[in-house]
Amino acid sequence: MKLEELNGRSFSALLETEDPELLWKERPDIEGLNLLSTSGIQKLLLIASREILSPFESESEVFVVTFIQLEHKDVALVKRYVNLEFTTTVNGRNVIFEGTVEQGHSVVAEFKLIRRKISLESIGRKLSEKA
Numbered sequence: 001m002k003l004e005e006l007n008g009r010s011f012s013a014l015l016e017t018e019d020p021e022l023l024w025k026e027r028p029d030i031e032g033l034n035l036l037s038t039s040g041i042q043k044l045l046l047i048a049s050r051e052i053l054s055p056f057e058s059e060s061e062v063f064v065v066t067f068i069q070l071e072h073k074d075v076a077l078v079k080r081y082v083n084l085e086f087t088t089t090v091n092g093r094n095v096i097f098e099g100t101v102e103q104g105h106s107v108v109a110e111f112k113l114i115r116r117k118i119s120l121e122s123i124g125r126k127l128s129e130k131a
Contacts, residue, residue: 003056003117007090011099013048017078036076041101041109042068048084049097049113060120063095067114076103086111093117 022040025031046065053063076082086099094116101109 001055003095004090006052006088006095008087010087011048011052011084013084014081015044015048015084017044017076017080017082019043023078034078036078036082036103036108038070038072038109040078041072041076041082041111042070044082044084044101045070045097045111045113049095049115052088053095053115056117061117062120063115063117065113066094066116067112069112071110072108073110074106074108076101076106076108082108 017036017040019040022036022043023031024033024035024037024040045068049065050063057063080103083102084099085102086097089096089098094114097111097113097115099111100107101111
């Protein structure tokens with residue numbers, strides 16, 4: 001499959017929220033509410049987008065996150081499934097993921113995430129310039 005074949009495709013993913021790192025725990029009294037945190041939602045999006053793009057990587061190229069926008073619209077409980085519904089758009093070396101995170105009948109979040117394919121060589125050059 002070529003990267004361009006992802007253009008305009010729709011995806012749906014049912015994800016577990018068992019990982020304790022997904023829990024909103026900014027204060028001890030909030031932790032007991034068992035709510036999914038905004039950063040937890042971001043983590044789920046990063047994992048899902050990485051899994052879709054990993055077959056298109058090579059030993060010399062990787063997809064990096066260049067942009068993420070997330071509007072957390074409603075509460076969601078951890079230890080319950082969330083559903084990601086999104087489409088992908090391919091624009092050159094960028095893959096854009098846009099969609100929603102849902103739990104039950106509730107839209108928990110809307111998001112846009114962009115990953116760009118870059119060479120590991122270019123990362124090495126940038127690191128050398130900063131050294």
